[in-house]
Amino acid sequence: MKKHNDSPSLDAIREGAAGFGASGRRDFLTRLLALGAGAGAAGMGLLPAAALAGERDGRPAQRLDYDYVIVGAGSSGCLLADRLSATGASVLLIEAGSHRIDQPKVREVALWLQNIGSDTDWARQSTAQAQLDNRQQALAAGKVVGGSGSINAMIWLRGDPRDLAQWQRHVGGPWTAEALLRAYDDMARPVGSPGSGPSRIRVGRYADPHPLTAAYLAASGDTGLRTIELNAGRPLNGAGVTEVNATADGYRVGPAQAFLVPALARANLSVLADALITNLIIQGNRCRGVRALVDNALVQIRANRETILCAGTCESPKLLMLSGIGPLDELRAQGIPVRQHLPAVGRNLQDHLLLSLQYRSRVFVPPQLSNGVSTMSYYSNGPAHLAPDVQVAGMQYPFGPLQTPAGGSYTLIPFLAKPRSRGRARLAGTDPRQSMLLDPGYLAERVDRDNMVFALERGLALGASRALASFNGGLYPADPLRTYAEKLAFIARNAGPGLHYTGTCSAGRDPASSVVDSRFRVWGVDGLRVVDASVIPEMPAVNIHASVLSVAQLAAKVLVEERRSHHHHATA
Numbered sequence: 227m228k229k230h231n232d233s234p235s236l237d238a239i240r241e242g243a244a245g246f247g248a249s250g251r252r253d254f255l256t257r258l259l260a261l262g263a264g265a266g267a268a269g270m271g272l273l274p275a276a277a278l279a280g281e282r283d284g285r286p287a288q289r290l291d292y293d294y295v296i297v298g299a300g301s302s303g304c305l306l307a308d309r310l311s312a313t314g315a316s317v318l319l320i321e322a323g324s325h326r327i328d329q330p331k332v333r334e335v336a337l338w339l340q341n342i343g344s345d346t347d348w349a350r351q352s353t354a355q356a357q358l359d360n361r362q363q364a365l366a367a368g369k370v371v372g373g374s375g376s377i378n379a380m381i382w383l384r385g386d387p388r389d390l391a392q393w394q395r396h397v398g399g400p401w402t403a404e405a406l407l408r409a410y411d412d413m414a415r416p417v418g419s420p421g422s423g424p425s426r427i428r429v430g431r432y433a434d435p436h437p438l439t440a441a442y443l444a445a446s447g448d449t450g451l452r453t454i455e456l457n458a459g460r461p462l463n464g465a466g467v468t469e470v471n472a473t474a475d476g477y478r479v480g481p482a483q484a485f486l487v488p489a490l491a492r493a494n495l496s497v498l499a500d501a502l503i504t505n506l507i508i509q510g511n512r513c514r515g516v517r518a519l520v521d522n523a524l525v526q527i528r529a530n531r532e533t534i535l536c537a538g539t540c541e542s543p544k545l546l547m548l549s550g551i552g553p554l555d556e557l558r559a560q561g562i563p564v565r566q567h568l569p570a571v572g573r574n575l576q577d578h579l580l581l582s583l584q585y586r587s588r589v590f591v592p593p594q595l596s597n598g599v600s601t602m603s604y605y606s607n608g609p610a611h612l613a614p615d616v617q618v619a620g621m622q623y624p625f626g627p628l629q630t631p632a633g634g635s636y637t638l639i640p641f642l643a644k645p646r647s648r649g650r651a652r653l654a655g656t657d658p659r660q661s662m663l664l665d666p667g668y669l670a671e672r673v674d675r676d677n678m679v680f681a682l683e684r685g686l687a688l689g690a691s692r693a694l695a696s697f698n699g700g701l702y703p704a705d706p707l708r709t710y711a712e713k714l715a716f717i718a719r720n721a722g723p724g725l726h727y728t729g730t731c732s733a734g735r736d737p738a739s740s741v742v743d744s745r746f747r748v749w750g751v752d753g754l755r756v757v758d759a760s761v762i763p764e765m766p767a768v769n770i771h772a773s774v775l776s777v778a779q780l781a782a783k784v785l786v787e788e789r790r791s792h793h794h795h796a797t798a
């Protein structure tokens with residue numbers, strides 16, 4: 227049996243029992259200063275110097291205990307940091323990646339792909355996928371302030387209300403479809419609509435003038451779909467023009483820009499970047515805070531009220547397990563003392579799966595507008611009370627494994643919208659710097675293979691439709707795609723990850739099948755919540771960012787209400 231924390235280099239790390247030593251504290255402050263150093267156009271990717279006002283005025287130095295400690299400054303963490311600091315509570319937001327959201331590949335919509343495999347990507351790998359020719363998949367995720375919301379493609383889709391009804395069934399409590407629809411409105415707003423109230427993500431629609439947009443919509447009509455408004459909060463029975471969380475002149479409006487930057491004006495919010503959380507401090511059945519690696523020193527940071535894990539689907543279950551919260555047998559096998567047996571930690575891992583159909587164009591394709599995504603078309607292969615099984619994106623540029631000429635090619639992306647297969651995230655060891663063994667179980671279920679073939683067929687039908695005839699110069703790869711077996715083989719060789727991991731700390735109704743309850747509390751551990759994509763119990767039928775943020779907004783509402791009633795009782 228292995229010993230807990232058996233990594234030699236980690237053993238060498240000094241643990242400052244009383245918090246930071248003198249030099250550690252200085253480094254901490256340096257980091258907080260660095261975060262505010264990029265003064266300038268707030269909201270456009272630069273962090274304001276106002277965040278540092280407290281330091282410059284000679285007000286008290288940063289504390290080492292906070293009301294709320296948030297682990298991970300990603301999509302969910304940025305939203306919660308804003309909503310919780312607005313109550314006056316002291317909040318520390320901790321991020322393993324850097325604070326550099328002012329760099330071009332993060333700021334500029336057209337450059338988002340440059341993040342993949344770069345310093346802003348955790349660049350994890352899946353296990354070999356049996357149904358994908360045993361290919362490992364590159365599971366990108368953001369490692370920078372703003373998290374995956376700082377490196378994503380900015381496709382903004384509200385989702386299908388039939389998925390919300392499914393979540394309500396799985397989780398109950400405050401997870402009603404109505405509350406989730408309201409949470410969306412509290413978190414996002416269309417460009418040009420009034421801007422009062424809490425900070426919200428601005429969402430715009432820029433694809434209309436591109437000639438492929440009208441062609442894709444007409445092609446969808448050729449395949450039997452009607453044209454719909456994608457973000458109206460209604461069932462996705464049709465095809466529509468995509469929207470983007472970005473400005474009209476091409477800059478990202480992600481969670482860092484929309485939620486965190488404005489909130490930094492509050493003296494009660496601090497951000498610590500370049501700090502890896504290694505595990506939680508658990509005393510009895512209560513979480514008291516976190517341990518973090520800061521410049522090779524292990525430091526402790528206390529949370530007086532709550533610790534909130536927002537580290538994402540591939541990391542939050544790891545931090546629970548490294549802290550003794552997870553499946554008993556798996557913890558024992560790693561020599562980790564068991565604090566709370568929770569068998570669902572790491573289970574229920576899901577992801578979308580996609581294919582690129584790359585076409586030669588007979589005519590010149592003008593440069594992409596915004597993120598280059600024109601339309602989404604939805605097709606159902608199952609019962610009408612469920613959200614669509616398939617989404618096909620109409621793209622304005624070559625996207626996929628083949629190097630095809632810009633201006634001379636375009637792409638359709640069929641996508642398995644409702645995967646039924648469930649995979650698992652397992653500990654690979656006890657070194658907190660090591661990725662988990664991530665098995666999304668792509669296409670493990672027969673129904674998913676059938677639906678992926680159906681997605682490919684819908685994509686091919688769109689591509690071959692009359693409305694696209696003036697563009698269609700033929701599909702690039704020459705593979706025969708006639709029989710089911712040929713289509714499945716093409717999928718096995720070419721499909722890639724959706725990058726929409728969910729489910730490893732699923733919310734639910736009992737500790738046997740879920741990790742958090744409907745109020746995001748980890749079963750059996752006080753003072754500890756998980757709020758990120760990992761709590762989503764069932765994959766929504768669309769790209770998930772808006773869904774993740776709606777769930778985080780719901781969590782913020784729960785936490786803020788609890789804080790208010792606590793205050794009320796304390797002062798009554």
Ligand SMILES: Cc1cc2nc3c(=O)[nH]c(=O)nc-3n(C[C@H](O)[C@H](O)[C@H](O)COP(=O)(O)OP(=O)(O)OC[C@H]3O[C@@H](n4cnc5c(N)ncnc54)[C@H](O)[C@@H]3O)c2cc1C
Nearest residue numbers: 298300301302322373374378379380381503759769770771
């Ligand atoms: C390349 C890419 C493109 C995508 N494109 C789209 C799209 O176009 N549309 C869409 O709807 N969705 C898209 N998504 C998905 C969407 O962006 C994510 O699902 C969403 O941002 C996840 O939010 P989260 O809060 O769960 O986690 P994240 O935003 O990933 O945040 C987790 C944060 O925690 C930090 N962290 C992790 N571990 C630790 C630790 N131990 N210590 C300290 N910090 C830690 C991470 O660095 C990260 O900042 C895309 C995702 C990727 C990766």
